[in-house]
Amino acid sequence: MNTNPADDALLALAQSFREALRQSVYVMRRLDSEEQLSSAQLGVLKMALDGGARVGGIARNLGVKVPSATEQIIKLEGAGLVKREADPDDSRAVRVAATAAGRAAVEKADRRRNEFIAGILGALSQSERDAVQAALPVFDKINHSVQY
Amino acid sequence: MNTNPADDALLALAQSFREALRQSVYVMRRLDSEEQLSSAQLGVLKMALDGGARVGGIARNLGVKVPSATEQIIKLEGAGLVKREADPDDSRAVRVAATAAGRAAVEKADRRRNEFIAGILGALSQSERDAVQAALPVFDKINHSVQY
């Protein structure tokens, strides 16, 4: 009962998938290592772009706990990329909003990172790129299923 | 010159790809958080499975520096999952070999992790799984191109 062919195929796919995950972590590290803004900070900063986000919401969206978000926010504030202000509707809450410098930093970091990745993807064949493109929405779906 | 359609498509793909990378990190964290053996340790342990690997080789294969590998090896040794012995051919080198307990731990961790992922993949449609399957070799290729 442990040799169901369908299950075997699924487990084999899972194994390959796990290897890809591991590689992704590696690629991310590489991406991070050549930038001034870490992925963690970039993620927080992006949420602070439009109007202002609450700390709890940022943490939830990034899949980390509130203190971890606070930590990044404090760093970004120190760098002048976001400002923190009391939420007018709820004095317990804090609204985090990107400054002009913060918006510029996001744009620059995003561009640099995209160019790095585009450089890699550009070296692939068109069919390879198509395969990646087709898989990306599925990856997205997988992530949501893991959510929480 | 910044509106080359091909470049734009590539950059858009890169952007989506980056999002997938971020999600992958998230999924990996989730995977790690419910296991006794961390991914870092599992990676090292797997290399120690057949016969015995050298510290430098392990580090190179995992894309980390030698001291980082040593750190994990020491932990695994403390847990009785690997043993370290001088390389008979080169006394500078150390051969790291999995113990019986180490082999069992790899099997168990691999099985649990694969089952977790298989559970997610199993909830997808066949065409979605096909898309993932088709993209995995490309991910592999991408990783190698980032290597070093």
Added chain:
DNA sequence: TCCTAACAGTTAGGCTGCCTAAATATCAAG
């Protein structure tokens, strides 16, 4: 009105995993 439970965030302390630099030991070549 006042008390209390729930909630938002920060602070404190701790862990893992990675890194660089420096120390130790061995090898290999001249």
Added chain:
DNA sequence: CTTGATATTTAGGCAGCCTAACTGTTAGGA
């Protein structure tokens, strides 16, 4: 037998995440 390269470990440091405990605010009764 010296010297430079190589293999690993040790020491010290940093980022990012976590839990627990603390502060302040809000909201729902009694």
